[in-house]
Amino acid sequence: MDKLLTMMDVEGKLRKVGWAFKNLGSLMKVAVGIFRSSKGTLNKKFKNPALRELLHNTITAFGISMEESSFLLWCLAELSYHRGGAWYPTGGGGAFSASLGEHFQKNGGELLLNHTVTSINVKKEGFRKKIADVVTCRDKKGNEKKFTGKIVVNACDIETLAKELVPEGTFKKRWIKRVSTRDTMDSMFCVYLGLDIDVRDYGVDTQDIWHIHPQNRTPEIREKIDYQFDYSVLPKDIITVYNNSPDDTACPPGESVISIYVTTKYDGWEGLLEDGKKGPKYKETKEKCGWQLVDRLAKIINIPDLRDHVKVMVCATPLTLKRFSGAKNGTPLGYRWTKKNLLPPMMWGTNVKNLYVTGQLTFPCGGMPVVMLTGSLVAKGILKKLKKMKEKEAKQREKK
Known part of the structure; x- marks a missing residue:
């Protein structure tokens, strides 16, 4: 490896x-x-x-x-x-993101929150080369900002980059087809619970994690999860549960935070939309599934009145994950881990001279570790390239 x-x-x-x-x-x-x-x-x-x-x-x-x-x-x-190891960062994902943002700003970077990239302009340079020169962002109020730079890195969904952000004809049709037709890993239905009890007082182990097992993921169970939205009878091993006990920063003393995950298809939840919007049917199903998993968890950890101890419940569907992350089909794990999706590999350079792609769709397995790995590899390559550019500019100045 x-x-x-x-x-x-x-x-x-x-x-x-x-x-x-x-x-x-x-x-x-x-x-x-x-x-x-x-x-x-x-x-x-x-x-x-x-x-x-x-x-x-x-x-x-x-x-x-x-x-x-x-x-x-x-x-x-x-x-x-x-x-x-697969250790969760102390303070959760928010603390991890915040530390990256602070480091970015300390090193002279400008950090924009609640902004969406709307376009990346690409122009011709010479006979065959293309170069990205202007990136346009927009905030929630519709205000635009434009940025220029020597290097542009796309860290989000590659299909969105190819089809929506750059001018038509920037990438070859074969490349666009490759990034558009590859299957993604399933998304997830997530329930985040804030409890007014410390689950350790009820005998719940500090490292309790239940993983899905293949023998329980039958076609009938899949149908219940993906399209019937019935989570009330799921086997114990079909859900993944994490509790915060090893991390004292997650909640006040005497309380607990528990996260529940069930892998599920994106298209099932998309089918609940009414005229493309999240109406009453979608919202009712989301809440119903959340409470079903709470009741299922109550039986698993033997706390019959668990519902009464829920102070906060936040649910996220595959549509929620897509909205917050921009990931294709709301997948947290990139392209499906099959032989078909491995070849040809997605590499980090593009046919645009200074435009790079990174993130979970550019390397097998997806998830936060892959995002960090690909980001690190691309950054190393860019630093070497910038060094050569500086050396070249210095030589040109000497000649003058």
Whole structure:
């Protein structure tokens, strides 16, 4: 895995070729892993049923079967999870985002909140080259701001970039088709609870996490989740639950925060819209599903009157996740982890000279770790490019 990431950091075509020859054995193993299913490969290696189930847990928790998942993607997800850990940042995702914003501003960056990028202008430079020169943003009141820069990085949905933000004809039709037709991982229905009790007083373990198991994700259960919106009879293993107990910053002493997640399809919730808007039917279904999961959780953790202890309940559907993140189909995990979606890979450069793409749709597995990884790799490449540009400008000044 380390070698694979090292290759991505190698600059220059000749150096990449040299690196590939030097590590040909490792690359061959990676290539074979792309086309093998996770289940077939693991079942050949491990005979103990309990161990197999443990090894399957992380990927199946994300709503994808071991039969359709590529073994290479299992390695990226599962091994990195167990090797590096999957720790939630103290203070939650908001604290993590805030720290990034502070760091960005300390280093001279201008941070805009509640703004949406509406267009990226691309012009021709020379005979064949294209360059992005002006980025336009708009706030909630409709006020526009324009920015220019040597480098433009798109960290959101690639399909939105290709179809809505840049002028028509900027990207090749084949590239647009590739980013538009790849399936995404399922989205999620999320329930966030603020309780007026400390669940540890009721015997709930501080590290309690329940993952989805493949044997419980039957077609009947899938139908109930995705299109019937009936969460009242879901098996224990079909939901994922996190509690805040290890993080004392999440709520006052004597209280608890619990998050519940169920992977679900985007199109089912989209079908509840009335004339494209969230009407009474959508809102009633959202609240009903939230309370169904509260009642289900009450039985799982043996707190019969859990409803009475809910001070705050916030629910998020796949449509909510799309609205806040801009992610295609509200997916928190990028493209579906199948062999078909691995090749050809999505790379970070584009046919626009100074326009880069990063984020969960540019690298297998998706999620926050992939966003940080791809952002870091793109940033390193950009710094090298800017250094060369400065050196070139300095030489030109010397000649004058």
